[in-house]
Each structure stands twice: as structure tokens, then as C-alpha cells.
Amino acid sequence: MKLTIKVWRQKNAADKGGFVTYPLDGISTDMSFLEMMDVLNEELSEKGEDPIHFDHDCREGICGMCSLYINGKPHGPLQTTTCQLHMRSFSDGETITIEPWRAAAFPVVKDLVVDRGAFDRIIQAGGYVSVNTGGVPDANEIPIPKVVADEAFDAATCIGCGACVAACKNASAMLFTSAKVSQLAMLPQGQVERKSRAEKMIAQMDAEGFGACTNTGACSAECPKGISLTNIARMNREYFSAAVSSDNV
Amino acid sequence: MILDSKIPAGPVAEKWTNHKFSSKLVNPANKRKYDVIVVGTGLAGASAAASLAELGYNVKAFCFQDSPRRAHSIAAQGGINAAKNYQNDGDSVFRLFYDTVKGGDYRAREANVYRLAEVSVNIIDQCVAQGVPFAREYGGLLANRSFGGAQVSRTFYARGQTGQQLLLGAYSALSRQVANGKVKLYPRTEMMDLVKIDGEAKGIVTRNLITGAIETHAAHAVLLCTGGYGNVFFLSTNAMGSNVTAAWRAHKRGAFFANPCYTQIHPTCIPVSGDHQSKLTLMSESLRNDGRVWVPRTVEMAEKLRSGGIKANDIPEDERDYYLERKYPSFGNLVPRDVASRNAKYVCDEGRGVNETGEAVFLDFRDAIKRDSEDTIRARYGNLFDMYQQITGENPYQVPMMIYPAVHYTMGGLWVDYNLMTTVPGLYALGEANFSDHGANRLGASALMQGLADGYFVIPYTLGDYLAKIGPAPVDADHPEFAKVAKEVEERIQKLLSINGSKTVDYFHKKLGKIMWNECGMARTAEGLEKAKKEIKELREEFWKDVNVIGSNEELNQSLEKANRVADFLELGELMIDDAYDRNESCGGHFREEYQTPEGEALRDDENYAYVSAWRFVGEGEEEVLEKEPLEFENVKLTQRSYK
Numbered sequence: 001m002k003l004t005i006k007v008w009r010q011k012n013a014a015d016k017g018g019f020v021t022y023p024l025d026g027i028s029t030d031m032s033f034l035e036m037m038d039v040l041n042e043e044l045s046e047k048g049e050d051p052i053h054f055d056h057d058c059r060e061g062i063c064g065m066c067s068l069y070i071n072g073k074p075h076g077p078l079q080t081t082t083c084q085l086h087m088r089s090f091s092d093g094e095t096i097t098i099e100p101w102r103a104a105a106f107p108v109v110k111d112l113v114v115d116r117g118a119f120d121r122i123i124q125a126g127g128y129v130s131v132n133t134g135g136v137p138d139a140n141e142i143p144i145p146k147v148v149a150d151e152a153f154d155a156a157t158c159i160g161c162g163a164c165v166a167a168c169k170n171a172s173a174m175l176f177t178s179a180k181v182s183q184l185a186m187l188p189q190g191q192v193e194r195k196s197r198a199e200k201m202i203a204q205m206d207a208e209g210f211g212a213c214t215n216t217g218a219c220s221a222e223c224p225k226g227i228s229l230t231n232i233a234r235m236n237r238e239y240f241s242a243a244v245s246s247d248n249v
Numbered sequence: 250m251i252l253d254s255k256i257p258a259g260p261v262a263e264k265w266t267n268h269k270f271s272s273k274l275v276n277p278a279n280k281r282k283y284d285v286i287v288v289g290t291g292l293a294g295a296s297a298a299a300s301l302a303e304l305g306y307n308v309k310a311f312c313f314q315d316s317p318r319r320a321h322s323i324a325a326q327g328g329i330n331a332a333k334n335y336q337n338d339g340d341s342v343f344r345l346f347y348d349t350v351k352g353g354d355y356r357a358r359e360a361n362v363y364r365l366a367e368v369s370v371n372i373i374d375q376c377v378a379q380g381v382p383f384a385r386e387y388g389g390l391l392a393n394r395s396f397g398g399a400q401v402s403r404t405f406y407a408r409g410q411t412g413q414q415l416l417l418g419a420y421s422a423l424s425r426q427v428a429n430g431k432v433k434l435y436p437r438t439e440m441m442d443l444v445k446i447d448g449e450a451k452g453i454v455t456r457n458l459i460t461g462a463i464e465t466h467a468a469h470a471v472l473l474c475t476g477g478y479g480n481v482f483f484l485s486t487n488a489m490g491s492n493v494t495a496a497w498r499a500h501k502r503g504a505f506f507a508n509p510c511y512t513q514i515h516p517t518c519i520p521v522s523g524d525h526q527s528k529l530t531l532m533s534e535s536l537r538n539d540g541r542v543w544v545p546r547t548v549e550m551a552e553k554l555r556s557g558g559i560k561a562n563d564i565p566e567d568e569r570d571y572y573l574e575r576k577y578p579s580f581g582n583l584v585p586r587d588v589a590s591r592n593a594k595y596v597c598d599e600g601r602g603v604n605e606t607g608e609a610v611f612l613d614f615r616d617a618i619k620r621d622s623e624d625t626i627r628a629r630y631g632n633l634f635d636m637y638q639q640i641t642g643e644n645p646y647q648v649p650m651m652i653y654p655a656v657h658y659t660m661g662g663l664w665v666d667y668n669l670m671t672t673v674p675g676l677y678a679l680g681e682a683n684f685s686d687h688g689a690n691r692l693g694a695s696a697l698m699q700g701l702a703d704g705y706f707v708i709p710y711t712l713g714d715y716l717a718k719i720g721p722a723p724v725d726a727d728h729p730e731f732a733k734v735a736k737e738v739e740e741r742i743q744k745l746l747s748i749n750g751s752k753t754v755d756y757f758h759k760k761l762g763k764i765m766w767n768e769c770g771m772a773r774t775a776e777g778l779e780k781a782k783k784e785i786k787e788l789r790e791e792f793w794k795d796v797n798v799i800g801s802n803e804e805l806n807q808s809l810e811k812a813n814r815v816a817d818f819l820e821l822g823e824l825m826i827d828d829a830y831d832r833n834e835s836c837g838g839h840f841r842e843e844y845q846t847p848e849g850e851a852l853r854d855d856e857n858y859a860y861v862s863a864w865r866f867v868g869e870g871e872e873e874v875l876e877k878e879p880l881e882f883e884n885v886k887l888t889q890r891s892y893k
């Protein structure tokens with residue numbers, strides 16, 4: 001198929017950036033979206049032009065590295081990651097517009113690459129159970145009802161891609177943060193630090209400059225892992241119950 | 250003997266306990282005086298960095314992705330082994346040890362494997378304590394599944410995303426230490442070289458991938474946890490960025506490289522669909538628990554299938570050849586990976602392949618769905634089935650999957666002794682980056698086990714012993730050796746940027762991959778290897794004359810990153826060929842066509858080849874020197890592996 005690729009080019013963080021349009025031919029519907037980008041980049045490289053920079057690694061929908069805003073949607077038209085999107089989702093002759101994630105807390109590094117370090121810092125604020133290596137009980141001494149384990153697992157599948165932030169008009173990181181808070185709030189292992197965890201992670205989220213949540217649900221609708229809005233509700237409950245009986249005094 | 254494996258004396262079951270007791274300890278107040286560099290934040294690196302920081306060492310952790318959570322370990326699907334015997338089905342530390350040595354076709358070091366099996370039980374406890382949501386039974390206890398090469402159910406899993414959940418557990422422990430100020434993180438930073446002072450590893454040189462800045466870091470010890478080198482084949486199931494650079498530079502600074510030719514070709518991957526293919530996708534081996542592997546019984550039927558004259562589901566039962574069940578009745582579809590892959594190749598070579606290219610076999614869930622219901626199968630493998638459908642556009646609940654072997658894992662890696670130390674004092678290798686535990690073939694669900702064993706439970710002890718011996722005096726970060734190595738790194742980058750040739754980096758990488766796959770892949774011959782060696786030499790020369798690396802050093806430059814990695818693959822490829830050529834036997838993943846039994850199984854030569862090949866770099870452009878570590882088996886009897 002023949003396509004027109006309209007893509008955001010920006011030399012570095014300081015550069016203003018803008019769209020550049022490239023015609024592209026000979027794309028097969030079996031290709032993944034990123035393989036289409038590889039073809040375009042190979043053409044650019046052959047001409048000695050700087051290839052379009054974008055983040056990617058596993059190309060299996062699990063590392064959370066790929067992050068393109070395609071035709072006005074994070075990860076494009078399907079509810080999956082960019083790397084799992086295939087060209088059969090597009091039609092011959094189409095113009096495809098590609099932008100980086102847009103959020104104040106995710107500054108552009110170059111072209112389509114952004115800095116998502118803020119997510120790491122939110123986890124560092126409390127997204128863990130404080131156990132050291134060794135000296136823990138036998139695994140089967142902590143029985144967990146299957147339904148609880150399954151629900152915690154659903155929350156734990158977040159890949160940290162940031163599509164939720166990119167989808168949100170306020171660039172809120174509530175879905176990402178709540179997925180981790182929820183996972184640990186549901187499990188017995190997470191109980192001890194339950195109150196302080198929600199408080200600290202939310203405080204870090206605010207400090208990073210993410211916007212407020214106005215419950216429009218765009219995040220969950222675009223999340224490639226289908227992380228549910230109930231996690232946000234659960235985090236809010238955690239936060240308010242922590243606020244009335246805080247351990248952080 | 251140059252190679253001292255430092256295997257402790259005594260019965261195999263007591264070695265580790267005795268060794269821990271006789272290791273020197275660093276006194277708690279002194280730990281903060283030591284700096285440790287950990288390169289890589291996959292399962293091995295993240296678990297090591299977190300555990301060492303918990304003990305009180307100052308850790309610097311490096312990775313080339315934008316976050317430590319994205320290391321390639323995240324993609325592991327099927328599960329992690331541990332000898333918990335929760336199923337009461339006869340598992341034990343000894344059985345896991347035995348299965349691993351046998352599965353590795355008797356080319357692994359007994360003492361290391363035993364220790365691995367021994368600490369496997371602690372790993373599961375640790376992960377559960379961190380909140381890793383493993384699969385559970387209705388009674389609330391942990392669930393297990395079985396995996397290739399074993400007759401017990403000892404694999405713990407988290408749907409088809411075990412690696413993700415384990416890595417997020419290790420990443421959370423690491424994040425906690427970042428918050429505590431004991432770990433400093435360096436994401437988007439690539440190790441470019443190793444710095445030695447007076448023969449000991451004392452630091453590294455890195456490139457900041459965003460600014461291009463070349464920086465030096467000093468420490469009392471350096472741990473390489475940088476993963477495997479399967480991407481030398483261009484197409485593999487590894488993440489796109491996986492590379493050999495850190496290990497290779499260390500090799501050129503004196504660390505021996507062991508068994509480079511031992512490559513694992515995974516039997517269940519989605520077949521190649523065209524030239525544009527950038528990577529291959531694994532379908533977890535756990536699928537072989539319920540899927541049945543088959544091809545048409547006759548070439549005629551296969552031809553009819555390929556030309557669209559008949560659909561898979563319409564092929565009657567007596568026209569199907571469930572070749573693994575037929576040839577290996579006791580293990581059936583659960584034979585080890587090397588056996589399953591080779592047999593897929595055989596039936597396709599016979600002309601019985603099932604897709605357009607003739608390089609695919611079926612993995613069929615029809616009978617399992619009939620037996621257990623579609624919902625049950627969805628609960629077990631839902632995400633894998635979805636992924637398959639996403640990529641191929643076909644619904645595996647209705648038509649059989651098509652699969653073909655692909656490069657997946659590298660058993661070879663930096664040679665390490667029992668303490669995980671390389672031949673460079675103070676330089677350690679953990680996880681897939683070392684060669685230690687899997688012999689010539691790795692069993693499924695054992696890489697995650699090894700990465701976490703190395704990081705959580707082995708290195709905290711063995712590193713302490715070394716650090717106690719060298720003492721806490723600070724490392725001189727201004728030693729001229731740092732500036733010297735940094736300059737060499739800069740010069741190499743400038744050289745790459747100044748070639749301004751006519752071909753892209755990918756052109757060379759793809760060509761190298763083809764040579765490796767054809768001559769050093771599933772089957773190898775002396776003749777093919779000789780040819781490949783020549784071709785790689787020529788390709789490498791062409792690379793350094795005619796590659797075009799675009800842009801400059803002082804920016805985010807993915808073309809430069811790739812060029813740097815491919816340059817190292819071009820050297821590693823030749824060493825893999827040398828190693829495969831030297832090993833005049835077949836064992837595990839190394840199959841030399843000249844050496845096989847009448848039934849086509851790998852034919853080992855224990856008399857002459859029961860050794861670890863450890864290659865020593867002697868100088869640019871010179872042939873590497875082979876050193877041998879003889880393998881001694883005191884607890885496992887060497888037999889022809891049989892899965893019949």
C-alpha cells in the first residue's frame with residue numbers, strides 16, 4: 001500500500017519542532033506499524049538523512065517502551081501497543097499523522113522520544129513492599145484467595161507506557177499510579193504500608209506536574225492493557241481513608 | 250591451569266553451605282565504603298543491585314532503556330522453575346539439578362547447577378513477599394504448570410507474563426533503594442568499555458545516549474548483567490536493543506568468553522512472514538502443555554494445504570502426523586527445546602511444512618478445547634492467543650497456530666568461576682550474560698530462575714568475599730587509565746561517524762544474521778562453518794569501509810547506537826563460528842550434522858569434548874586462543890539423553 005506519513009520532527013528538547021511529510025510506498029498489510037517506520041527510516045538512512053527517532057524495544061507489547069500518538073490516539077486506532085499494531089488497520093492511500101506523547105511531565109527528547117522518568121519517581125515514592133532479600137516466610141504461608149490474586153494481577157499488568165497520560169486532556173497520571181497502589185492494597189503483603197503508600201505516591205505524582213483527574217475515562221479506554229477505572233476509585237478511597245488516619249504524621 | 254573454577258570441596262549438596270561459611274564477610278560499618286557498578290537492570294541486575302544496596306554497598310545501576318523496568322526480562326512469558334515440590338509429585342532439589350544437567354546435555358558444571366536448584370526455593374518466597382501476583386489455586390495456594398524437559402510440575406507462573414511480574418518485583422526493590430539513596434540510576438546510558446587498574450576491574454566508560462557525553466565511573470567491582478547475544482542473528486525473539494557490547498568489550502579486556510556457539514533455538518515462535526521482519530515473536534513453550542504439534546503425514550497433503558486446496562481443520566486424523574508424540578511417547582510434546590526444534594526442521598525439510606514458505610508446523614488446541622472448554626484455555630493462555638491473532642490475523646481458538654523455531658537464548662557467555670567472577674578479578678557476570686548453568690541447552694523456565702538466583706542469593710555472598718579481601722580503600726577515579734579508555738571509546742565513535750559509506754547499519758546486521766542462521770543455526774557442518782568464517786571476515790571489512798552512520802555523537806543517535814553494537818556482533822559472530830567448528834560433536838543446541846545417531850539425535854563425544862570452551866582474546870585481528878575447563882560429573886551419570 002501507499003501512504004503519506006506526517007510525522008513530528010524535533011532535533012532536541014530545545015528545538016521548537018514541527019511536522020514533516022514523507023510519501024511511502026510498498027508497505028504490506030502484514031507489517032507491524034514499527035516495521036513500517038523501519039522501512040521509512042531505512043529509506044531516509046540510504047539518502048543520508050537522520051532517521052526518525054522513536055522508542056521501542058520488545059516489540060511484543062510488554063516493555064512499554066513504544067509510545068506513538070497516531071492519528072490523534074495514543075498507540076493508534078486499536079486498544080493495543082504501537083508495536084502490536086499492524087498495517088492491516090490502515091487503508092491504502094491514507095495519511096497517517098504521528099506525534100510524541102504530549103504532556104508537560106513527559107518532555108520531548110527528540111522527534112517521537114519523550115522522557116518518562118516521572119513514572120519511575122512515582123514508583124520510587126512508595127510502589128513497593130519494604131522487604132529485604134532473604135528472611136521472608138515460605139511462599140505458601142501467605143495464602144491469597146484466587147479472585148483477589150487475579151484482580152491484583154490485572155492491576156499489575158500495567159506496562160508503564162504513559163498512554164493514559166497522553167490520552168487525558170489534563171495529562172493526569174491517575175491510572176498509572178492507581179494501578180500500582182491498587183495491586184498492593186489488595187494483597188496481604190501490601191497492608192503494612194498501605195496508608196503511607198497512597199499518600200506518598202500521589203504527592204510525587206502531583207510534584208511531577210501531572211494534571212488532575214476529572215473522571216472522563218479516556219485513559220482506561222486507550223490503555224493497551226485495559227487497566228480499569230476501578231483502580232482510580234480504589235486509590236481515591238485509599239487516599240481519603242489515609243488522610244483521616246495518616247501514618248505520615 | 251589458567252582456569253580455576255574454584256568449586257568448593259565436599260559433597261555437592263554441602264558445597265554452597267560450606268562455601269558461604271568459609272567466605273569472608275565485610276563488616277556492616279564498612280559496607281558503605283564500597284562502590285559497586287551494576288550494568289543491566291533485568292532480573293539479574295535489578296535483583297543484584299537491590300540486594301547489594303540493602304546490605305549497605307553504594308550501587309550505581311545502568312541500563313540503555315529509558316527505565317530499568319523495560320529490560321528484556323520483562324518479555325519472558327511462561328514461568329520460573331523452583332524445586333518446591335508443592336504438588337507432591339516427586340520433585341526435589343536433586344531432581345531439578347538432575348533435570349538441568351541432563352537437559353543441558355551434560356555440558357554444565359555440576360556444582361553451579363546444584364546451587365541453582367538449591368536456592369530456587371528461596372526465589373519464590375522472595376517474589377511472593379514482594380507482592381508478585383503468581384497464579385493461584387482456589388484454595389489460595391500457588392499453582393504450578395509443567396514445562397519441557399521435566400516430568401514434574403515445578404513451574405510457577407503469572408499468566409503468560411511471568412517475566413514482567415518478576416521484573417516488576419525486582420524493579421520495585423530497586424526503586425526502594427533508589428529512594429533510600431543507596432542506588433543511583435543511570436537509564437539511557439550504555440557501557441562502552443571496561444577499565445582495569447593493575448589487572449583488576451575498577452570501573453567503566455559509558456555514553457549518555459541523550460547527550461552523547463562519554464563518562465567514567467570508578468568502583469571496587471563491576472557486575473555485568475547485560476543479557477544474551479541472540480541478536481547476532483538479526484532475527485530473534487530478543488528485544489531489539491539486546492546486544493553483546495558490554496560483554497564483548499570486557500572480553501577484549503581479558504574476560505574469557507565461554508561456549509559462544511551454544512545457542513537455543515526455541516521451537517514455538519511465529520514464523521517469518523516477509524523481508525520486512527524486524528524480530529520474531531515467541532509463543533510460550535507452556536503452550537505445549539495443551540497444544541499438539543503436527544504436520545500432514547504426506548508431502549502431497551502438505552502441498553495441497555500450502556496451495557489452499559484443503560484447510561487444516563479438514564485434514565482427517567489419520568492424515569496427521571503428531572510426530573513428537575509418535576517419536577517420543579513418554580515426553581510427547583514436552584520434549585526439550587532442542588529436540589522439538591530439530592524435529593520441526595526435519596519435517597519441513599522433508600517438504601511437510603504447512604505455510605506458504607514451507608517453514609512452519611501446526612500447534613493445535615482443538616483437542617484441548619474439546620476436553621477442557623474454550624474458557625479454560627483462555628484463562629491459561631488468553632494473552633498469548635490474543636497476541637498471536639494480533640500478529641497473524643488468525644484466530645487460534647478456531648484454526649491451529651502455525652509455529653517455527655527461532656533464535657531465543659544464548660547459553661554461552663562470559664566464563665565465570667563458582668563465585669560468578671570472570672577471568673578479570675573484580676569483574677562478575679550474572680544472568681544470561683554468563684555461561685554458567687545451562688550447559689548446551691537451557692530448560693524452559695530456568696533463565697528467570699538463574700537470573701534471580703545469581704542476583705538475590707549468590708552474588709551478595711561471593712562479592713562480599715572479594716571486597717573483604719581487597720579492602721575498602723577508595724578507588725582512584727583520576728587514575729590515568731580512565732582517561733585513556735575514555736579516549737579510545739571516543740576515537741572508535743569518531744571512526745564510525747567518519748566512514749560515510751554507502752550502506753546502512755541494518756544492511757550489515759541482516760547480512761550477518763543470514764550467515765549465522767544458515768551456517769551456525771539449527772544445524773552446522775565443518776564445511777559451512779569454514780565458508781561462514783570467510784564471509785564474516787569480508788563483511789566486517791566491508792562494514793568498516795562502507796557503513797554510513799548518520800548524525801553526530803552529541804545527540805540522541807540511534808544509528809550510532811546500532812552501529813556500535815553491530816560492530817561487536819561482527820566480531821562475536823566469528824568467534825561463535827570458531828567455537829562451533831572446534832566442537833566435533835553434537836550436544837544440546839549445538840548440532841553438527843556429521844555427529845548424529847542413526848535416529849538423528851545429537852551424538853556427544855564425552856571422551857574428547859566434556860569441557861567448557863573458554864576463548865581468550867589475544868589481540869586485534871588475531872585468532873583467539875582456546876582454553877579448556879574439563880567438566881567432571883560425580884553425581885550424574887552421563888548417558889545418551891533419551892526422551893522416548
Ligand SMILES: Cc1cc2nc3c(=O)[nH]c(=O)nc-3n(C[C@H](O)[C@H](O)[C@H](O)COP(=O)(O)OP(=O)(O)OC[C@H]3O[C@@H](n4cnc5c(N)ncnc54)[C@H](O)[C@@H]3O)c2cc1C
Pocket residue numbers: 288289290291292293294311312313314317319320321322323324325326327328329411412438439440441474475476477486487488491492494495531533657658679680681682693694695696697698700
Ligand atoms: C520472548 C522471551 C520469553 C522468555 N520466556 C522465558 C520464560 O518463560 N522463562 C525463563 O526462564 N526464561 C525466559 N526467557 C529468557 C529470559 O527472559 C532471559 O534469559 C532473562 O530474562 C535474561 O535476564 P538478564 O537479567 O540476564 O538480562 P536482560 O533482562 O536481558 O537485561 C539486560 C540488561 O542489561 C542492560 N544492558 C545491556 N547492554 C548494556 C550496555 N552496554 N550498557 C548498559 N546497559 C546494558 C539492558 O538495558 C538491560 O537492563 C525468555 C526470553 C525471551 C526472549
Ligand code: SF4
Pocket residue numbers: 157158159160161162163164165175176179219222223224225226227
Ligand atoms: S495504565 Fe495503561 S496506559 Fe497507563 S501506563 Fe499503564 S499500561 Fe500504559
Ligand code: FES
Pocket residue numbers: 055056057058059060061062063064065066081082083084
Ligand atoms: S516495544 Fe515494547 S511494548 Fe511496544
